[in-house]
Amino acid sequence: MVDSDFRRSIELLMARVPEGSVTTYGDLAAMIGRPLAGRFVGGVAHTGAVDLPWHRLVNRFGRLASGYPGGRAEQARQLEREGIACSDDKVEDFEDRRWRLGSL
């Protein structure tokens, strides 16, 4: 099934990200079939789907986003609240907590 709604797929994936796990813009984009559309993934986050846990979205370096509402400190707090330790605005064991398809 070809989901013409690109952001629809993003929202679906975001809704499936388990707590304690994080994902990256690039990976998320790659999951839906657009590995180069990482930019747009952030765009979707900025415009809609407020009900989704965007705080689990980080860049490929495991670093917290910069445009998050409240700032990185807020996002870091959200992650720690779910059991994810953060250090200097970075997710610890990021590679290990990196969510991926297969849990579906």
Place this chain on the structure above:
DNA sequence: CGAGTGACCGCAA
């Protein structure tokens, strides 16, 4: 309807 834009990614100087 057209152009700009973005919470990115990768490489080059």
Place this chain on the structure above:
DNA sequence: ATTGCGGCCACTC
């Protein structure tokens, strides 16, 4: 190590 540029994709004004 840091800074700058381009590209890529779909959305917003």
